[in-house]
Amino acid sequence: MSGQYLSISCLPLPTYVQGGHIIFNPGERHPNRNYFQFFVMMFMLRGKLYIAEDEQKYTVCPGDMFILQPKHHHYSWKAMDETTEYYWIHFAVTGDYIQTKEPKHIKSVINVPSLHYYTPDVTLFLNKHTKIPDSDAIFSTIKKIFSSSKTQNTVGFWQAQQLFIDLLQHVQIQNPAKSSTSILATKIQRYLRDHYDEKITNEKLGKIFHVHPNSVVLSMKKRFGLTPNLFLTKYRLEEAVKRLLSTSAQISKIATDVGYQNVYYFSMAFKKHYGISPSQYRERYISLNQTIDKNSKGNHLS
Template identity: 30%
Template structure:
């Protein structure tokens, strides 16, 4: 099941949209590398798209997102009067095309300390809306706002667009495999309970699956066991406390769920290659150096 995976922030942003009607025999233009995502939502009739060796027949209530860097064209003319909406959108952040929902395990470390937590958004390349009427209303609102250049309208336009993407993301989750859904449930449980003692019996009692099966699902989707995920998440949370508080290493270890500070330090070094103390000091040195910089007016 192909989908686009965006790392947010930043969120994908709306650029421009419109609507069109094709009569019998008309075809969608042949386009190549338009540098933006092209989303098409059909309300009546059908459109027939091909992108490289893949073909889609998009019918009422269905949406297709075309790759921004590939050629797409109609492999068949319209066989009935066809009405559709189109949206061009883009993201200035990281994105890729993947074959399954893979939650984000690896934090990007371009900065020593990143205050905003990044998260993945999965949008299906092709899907049907659970409530087409609701989707059509949002599309109409987007186009109504198109003619208003005010800041408020532009802001509202992005909000409506995000709501449309959220609906598509929810549809993607409904289409996820049982393995993906179970792995996501384990992830949610771990993030909610990382401060507490967690063991495999908790998974059995909470999720009603054998721990061996749960571990196999986590390895397939996340590439690690539940407890390996938990350790990494605890370390990520501890980094926030290291750079944002004056808590002792011992207190931080307890705060994020480690049994002892010694074990916490060992896990931290394994993941970050430095001790928590050195990580904290490195951040403070950078912060102190930045505060000494003086900007001289010209």
């Protein structure tokens, strides 16, 4: 086997495009293709497929699963020497992916909020070349995918997509353990979200999580691209915006509620981030709402 892994971002999810069943006779070759736009997933039934991706040669045997990357050069490095049969599936991804010797976490191309909602980076890990796990279940799912897609209607399309996701769950490998740095950063992030209205320093975080303050900063920057202080500032200001727009509380009260003991420092931080003062932000929102309401009533009367 190749000892290589495909790591694919699953936000958005991979999409089933088409699939089929093929038999090659001795002497025939797999098509020579450059920059084919889809992943090609193969499930070998019999014979041997001598396939290359760019300069790397592979021999795919009965009971093997093998995956070709999109937009690479695929060709036979040797003709079939016996009758060769396999199922094939083409699928597409709009997220990022990478092929490496070790599984890698891939960030989503969708901007998932990290300040108020924690959605883990969902990465699909696949062996490029491996033995088919639970072949009976997998072949049964493949046949159902083909059957659904042949109906050529909306119901069949969605059934095929759902079955394809089931197939990926069958063949994916276990999520590799997160690094200690990533685990630490996640814990710190959650603590900051739960205690944003308190006074928090790197030293305090270091004591809470039993690490050096420098490790606190480095882990957050590596995992979230923000220092703890910057993460805390952004979170506090977003909480302040919620209160400005949904309550009539005084600015000084909002400042205290989100962790600022000094209202002037809060106002400076707010203006630096949003470009206007907290009171101007609230007034702009109220004015905008009044304009929308006025236009809505005018349209209704007309």
